[in-house]
Amino acid sequence: MANYAGDNLRRLMTQQGLTIDQVVEKSGLDMRTLKGILDGTKTPHPATLHRLAQGLGVPSDELFLDPARLVYRCFDRQTNPLVAQVVESSPELFLGWTEADFDELHSRMGTGGPLTVEGALTAVQDMNRNRQLHEKLALLLESSQAEVIRAIVEVLYRQVTERKP
Numbered sequence: 001m002a003n004y005a006g007d008n009l010r011r012l013m014t015q016q017g018l019t020i021d022q023v024v025e026k027s028g029l030d031m032r033t034l035k036g037i038l039d040g041t042k043t044p045h046p047a048t049l050h051r052l053a054q055g056l057g058v059p060s061d062e063l064f065l066d067p068a069r070l071v072y073r074c075f076d077r078q079t080n081p082l083v084a085q086v087v088e089s090s091p092e093l094f095l096g097w098t099e100a101d102f103d104e105l106h107s108r109m110g111t112g113g114p115l116t117v118e119g120a121l122t123a124v125q126d127m128n129r130n131r132q133l134h135e136k137l138a139l140l141l142e143s144s145q146a147e148v149i150r151a152i153v154e155v156l157y158r159q160v161t162e163r164k165p
Helices: 005-016 020-027 031-039 046-056 067-079 082-089 099-107 117-141 146-161
Strands: none
Touching: 005 020, 005 031, 005 046, 005 067, 020 031, 020 046, 031 046, 046 117, 082 099, 082 117, 099 117, 117 146
């Protein structure tokens, strides 16, 4: 898997108008670590990316996003125009959403084409459940139960990926 953390950190710093000193302050990471991520000489540990994402106020996934995918944002938003209607009619469902969350929703397709209002609402509810689960998992991975959680995830992952059709 490619390491997009440096490119994405640079993109997020630009979007938020942050200097490296401000990122150090917001994330609690040291300057050497951040410079290594930015110049690609350091492959960041997942816990480091989690702290960085928290400091920047974005989900960790935002640091793994292939920057080439950003080109498709406009196209996906044009192919799913009903999403804007759902956002306008139910803004409470989108509290805490990031640009990456909206990108994911816009990129989804319904049966036979673009999302319907009902399909968009179902996708939003599924995404919100997944977001809550990701937040819980991130917390558990920073706790004293991290090794147990990693072992459970590995077992489940192997069961899913090694299934024979």
